[in-house]
Amino acid sequence: MTTATNRVKIFDTTLRDGEQSPGATMTHDEKLEIAELLDLMGVDIIEAGFPIASEGDFRAVSEIAQRSKNASICGLARANYKDIDRCWEAVKHAAKPRIHTFIGTSPLHRAIPNLSQDEMAERIHDTVTHARNLCEDVQWSPMDATRTEWDYLCRVIEIAIKAGATTINIPDTVGYTAPRESADLIRRLIETVPGADEIIFATHCHNDLGMATANSLAAVEGGARQIECTINGLGERAGNTALEEVVMALKVRHDIMPFTTGVDTTKIMNISRRVASASGFNVQYNKAIVGKNAFAHESGIHQDGMLKNAETFEIMRPADVGLAGTSLPLGKHSGRAALRAKLNDIGYEVGDNELMDIFVRFKELADRKKEVYDEDIVALVQAGAPASEHLKVKFLRVICGTEAPQSADLTLTVDGEDKQVTAQGDGPVDATFNAVKQIFPHGARLQLYQVHAVTEGTDAQATVTVRLEEDGLVVTGQSADTDTVVASAKAYVGALNRLIVRRQKSGKDTKEVSYKDTV
Ligand code: KIV
Numbered sequence: 235m236t237t238a239t240n241r242v243k244i245f246d247t248t249l250r251d252g253e254q255s256p257g258a259t260m261t262h263d264e265k266l267e268i269a270e271l272l273d274l275m276g277v278d279i280i281e282a283g284f285p286i287a288s289e290g291d292f293r294a295v296s297e298i299a300q301r302s303k304n305a306s307i308c309g310l311a312r313a314n315y316k317d318i319d320r321c322w323e324a325v326k327h328a329a330k331p332r333i334h335t336f337i338g339t340s341p342l343h344r345a346i347p348n349l350s351q352d353e354m355a356e357r358i359h360d361t362v363t364h365a366r367n368l369c370e371d372v373q374w375s376p377m378d379a380t381r382t383e384w385d386y387l388c389r390v391i392e393i394a395i396k397a398g399a400t401t402i403n404i405p406d407t408v409g410y411t412a413p414r415e416s417a418d419l420i421r422r423l424i425e426t427v428p429g430a431d432e433i434i435f436a437t438h439c440h441n442d443l444g445m446a447t448a449n450s451l452a453a454v455e456g457g458a459r460q461i462e463c464t465i466n467g468l469g470e471r472a473g474n475t476a477l478e479e480v481v482m483a484l485k486v487r488h489d490i491m492p493f494t495t496g497v498d499t500t501k502i503m504n505i506s507r508r509v510a511s512a513s514g515f516n517v518q519y520n521k522a523i524v525g526k527n528a529f530a531h532e533s534g535i536h537q538d539g540m541l542k543n544a545e546t547f548e549i550m551r552p553a554d555v556g557l558a559g560t561s562l563p564l565g566k567h568s569g570r571a572a573l574r575a576k577l578n579d580i581g582y583e584v585g586d587n588e589l590m591d592i593f594v595r596f597k598e599l600a601d602r603k604k605e606v607y608d609e610d611i612v613a614l615v616q617a618g619a620p621a622s623e624h625l626k627v628k629f630l631r632v633i634c635g636t637e638a639p640q641s642a643d644l645t646l647t648v649d650g651e652d653k654q655v656t657a658q659g660d661g662p663v664d665a666t667f668n669a670v671k672q673i674f675p676h677g678a679r680l681q682l683y684q685v686h687a688v689t690e691g692t693d694a695q696a697t698v699t700v701r702l703e704e705d706g707l708v709v710t711g712q713s714a715d716t717d718t719v720v721a722s723a724k725a726y727v728g729a730l731n732r733l734i735v736r737r738q739k740s741g742k743d744t745k746e747v748s749y750k751d752t753v
């Protein structure tokens with residue numbers, strides 16, 4: 235009896251239904267690699283392709299079949315002998331081969347080959363019998379089962395079972411069903427169809443209404459013992475049931491859904507990334523289980539809770555799906571506790587005052603940047619507070635164009651007094667430095683100007699280092715900002731502030747107020 239066991243088989247169709255999504259085509263080698271990962275992960279059946287569809291599909295299915303270790307290898311075939319023979323040719327070398335044959339049974343689908351109910355019933359009988367004569371393990375699917383008339387569905391399933399099908403798959407081809415209906419359908423089929431308790435019922439849900447996972451789990455409650463699914467929910471239109479979602483749901487909510495699978499869940503993340511890169515379908519950030527944000531917490535309250543006890547906001551451990559750990563990305567919603575934790579994490583022990591100082595600058599940065607990376611934090615810490623605040627950048631606007639010269643409109647606060655100039659230069663940084671020099675004339679030589687983009691993306695933070703030398707005194711200023719020119723101005727002014735302090739300390743303070751004459 236199918237429902238006597240609580241073991242649910244996982245049938246992965248990433249390489250067949252998943253690869254059918256427009257634009258998700260994978261290369262031969264990618265298919266082999268993904269099949270190997272699926273096999274190692276412990277899925278029970280891999281639907282490796284549709285052998286009659288192309289030479290490439292045939293080759294992929296037959297090579298996957300030959301290399302398979304534990305999983306059954308299945309190929310898809312329409313309800314005709316040619317498809318089924320080709321499918322068998324491809325899967326027959328697998329240790330555990332399976333033929334999956336299907337036909338659309340709903341009124342809309344019956345109209346396409348223009349078959350009457352009786353003609354289709356006969357076709358089903360003949361093709362399933364043919365498949366079973368070739369292969370011990372035959373799966374049959376009445377495509378669009380959830381929109382097929384109840385009596386006719388029962389009739390054709392009974393025919394397929396009698397003809398030798400060992401698994402009956404109930405596809406919700408257009409993602410039309412809903413959880414209660416999905417459970418009831420399987421339950422009623424098991425109660426009604428003669429021979430139903432001898433075979434396994436499978437559920438195959440599409441996600442057009444976003445209910446594929448819920449419908450699959452409900453089908454299991456109704457008695458299905460095979461879930462058809464794909465990695466990352468890849469598949470036609472809105473996709474198929476996501477493997478990672480059903481497997482983790484059964485694991486995390488085992489208390490109310492006491493079913494098990496053979497999947498090693500710690501392999502989920504790796505295969506998800508591999509499928510995303512092979513198919514070119516990036517995983518949405520907030521996708522359950524495998525999205526970039528699935529184990530990330532940014533708000534201050536959540537981060538604080540997570541630092542105290544991970545279970546406050548996490549129902550599964552990142553390690554359960556193969557992730558190294560929770561991520562507490564720093565952003566404008568983060569609080570001091572998370573900033574301190576991050577600083578400790580990347581090797582900085584700071585006192586309360588220093589933390590406050592870094593926190594203020596961190597918030598300024600986070601307001602301008604979507605995500606603040608570790609490198610940004612290092613840059614913030616290293617930039618530090620200026621040695622003194624004789625000079626401070628108050629306002630900067632640069633005008634750039636393809637035609638030189640560029641100009642910079644700069645206001646510096648000099649010992650509490652605002653000074654404004656507009657200067658030109660060969661490029662925005664040169665114009666800005668000229669403006670600084672006009673407000674604060676000095677003889678220091680620029681020894682080094684270095685820009686380092688510390689993170690990726692167009693909103694990356696740049697760290698600028700400026701080294702000045704004057705009469706043997708060498709000073710360095712460093713600043714980080716999402717705007718390279720602003721970081722340059724601040725680094726330059728920071729170096730000058732240090733120079734002023736060094737001059738005072740070394741008794742060379744002869745030019746202290748010379749800027750006053752120039753503005
Ligand atoms: O969605 C569907 O009906 C299918 C069948 C081929 C099983 O993918």
Ligand code: ZN
Nearest residue numbers: 251405407438
């Ligand atoms: Zn499908």
